[in-house]
Amino acid sequence: MARTPSTMVPLGRTAPDFTLRDPVTGGTVSRDDVRTDGGLLVIFLSNHCPYVKHVAGELAAFAREYRDKGLGIVAIGSNDAEAYPDDRPDLMAREVEARGYVFPYLHDDSQEVAKAYEAACTPDFFLFDGEGRLVYRGQFDESRPSNGVEVTGADLRAACDALLSGATVSEAQTPSLGCNIKWKPGNAPAWFG
Secondary structure (H helix, E strand, C coil), X not given: CCCEECCCCCCCCECCCCEEECCCCCXXXXXXXXXXXXXXXEEEECCCCHHHHHHHHHHHHHHHHHHHCCCEXXXXXXXXXXXXXXXXXXXXXXXXXXXXXXXXXXXXXXXXXXXXXXXXXXXXXXXXXXCCEEEEEECCCCCCCCCCCCCCCHHHHHHHHHHHHCCCCCCCCCCCEEEECCCCCCCCCCCCC
């Protein structure tokens, strides 16, 4: 299993724009389609990553809860689907159904959105306030495959609760850890490894 940490880009950055294909509907979804006054959570996922599989059930429950609290949520799959066929768009659509995800899971075929966000791993979480400024980037919680810690989403929940209540999100944030983004040959950004 690869162990790649998130890049921990500077807080305060503006959420990069995107318009990507939704494998479930066949249409496109943009950043502004999912952003709410409450904020926007952008998650980079992979179908085959053991770290994503480890948190997927709790992530689905988290998303149902926080969507109902007014948070916009979107997931993006940026892996090279030719080299990693488990991450093909048709299987992303199946994953949405199987996991019960209530958010769009979009396909970033060019990998330009992953580069814009400086996403390095799956899962990788980026939480933006209602004005589109980054207030949290880091782990879902301390649980990892085989470490025996229960998956609760505690870190991300604390950040979302602070954001949605109007409190300041703590800047003490721990990087996410997961499988590296599977870049297409010659496409890895200079900042990546």
